[in-house]
Amino acid sequence: MARQDLRGKVAIVTGASSGVGWQAAVRLGEAGVKLCITARRAEALEQLRHELQARGVECIAVPGDVTVQGDVDQVVRECLTHYGRVDLLVNDAGVQSYGLFDELPWEHITRIFDINCFGFMRFARAVMPHFRARGSGHILNIQSMLSKGSAPLLSAYSASKHATLGWAKSLELELMGTGIQVSNILVPSVASNMFAHAPTMFGLAPQPVPPTYDPDMVARAVVRCARRPGRTVVPVFLQGKLVLWLNELFPWVGRFIMGHWGARMQMREEPVERRDGNLFHAMPEGVGPYGPVPPTPRWKRISAAAGLAALMGGLLVGVAGLTRAAR
């Protein structure tokens, strides 16, 4: 598809009070998009709205909860009333909870689905009548590497992201030829507030599986995707394309590493009591794009990529040698 000019387009961005959603709104605004930002924390949205307006970006803020149908309808209604149109929906709002599957409270599991999966669907259904009437529109979903992969302690989150990708891929087929596009961005670990917001059953602060990227990397991918819609994008090499190839070719490697060390990798030696985190109510702290743990420095990511590529090369050579010997 030809590159689209984003100037004057209107986007709804959910989850805009922190992390990827915040930064995506900033980058879309820079690209000339008019914004309708939403999340539960009204004060954080106001802060972002002021920052955007100071840069000359038109923006309205409509607080709401993605699990409440009335709130979702209200966001879309106010966007249409103010701008008369919506061109792009960035589905971003998401939560996670750390715990062994059988120790996670059942309410955490259902709530994660209600936000991560049904929240995306609610917003898509709310904008679709408008998209269908105009014969154009774009639903851009912030997915995860865990939409395809798996990790211990995050079974409910991973299941919700798999479900959301499955829904999005089916929707894409249904909408073929209608002018409405569906895109997905498979996000690796990013240094957002998600880990400071998430409940944990372990009494230790959760942390992302390394390496961790800058949320701005995802925000820039959002803008690229908005310009060229209709794709499922893996925006990074190391914790993206390389990991997917490795899982495809040698699934036992990832299984071995994550099975043995995956749980440990996701906890910091910092005591934390956070039973419900931001699941049922927003947490006042953790506003803005960045969380407490900085992204992994570039040189470390490059060294890790080189190590992983060497491992894959070694495995391929070994498999080829064994195949030849067996002939």
Ligand SMILES: NC(=O)c1ccc[n+]([C@@H]2O[C@H](COP(=O)([O-])OP(=O)(O)OC[C@H]3O[C@@H](n4cnc5c(N)ncnc54)[C@H](OP(=O)(O)O)[C@@H]3O)[C@@H](O)[C@H]2O)c1
């Ligand atoms: N961080 C990562 O490593 C990572 C990796 C892969 C994918 N992702 C995906 O990236 C997206 C954004 O996550 P993030 O890292 O930016 O985390 P974050 O900083 O915690 O942001 C999550 C956003 O979702 C909003 N939200 C949560 N529950 C909500 C609800 N019930 N209703 C409305 N808004 C709600 C939060 O705002 P309020 O609390 O103000 O409502 C916040 O704005 C998620 O879809 C996540 O799955 C993140």
